[in-house]
Amino acid sequence: MENNNNMHDIFSKSVRAGKRTYFFDVKETKSGEYYITLTESKKRLNGENGKFFYEKHKLFLYKEDFEKFAEGLTGVIDYIKEHQEVEERVNISYDEQSENKQD
Secondary structure (H helix, E strand, O other), X not given: OOOOHHHHEEEEEEEEEOOEEEEEEEEEOOOOOEEEEEEEEEEEEOXXXXXXXXXXXXXXXXXXXXXXHHHHHHHHHHHHHHHOOOOOXXXXXXXXXXXXXXX
């Protein structure tokens, strides 16, 4: 029997942030409702066997909670920006690096 676990994946975006990668995935329930899964993935070393593995944490966010979640997230980000200096990291893709060298 064929595995159709991905048949309800609608859209995906990944963001590399230092040693972490965040995945923002839009999925669809069997009833046609969209929801978001946020996944944090970190590469870790298994101390017992010396092999690498990915530690993942997931959060499921349903559309009835989008507004409240966005308000809460914006609120805590604004608080941190007001009370501490935030270092903005810029990730430049290979294409952008090539363009900058031509200038």
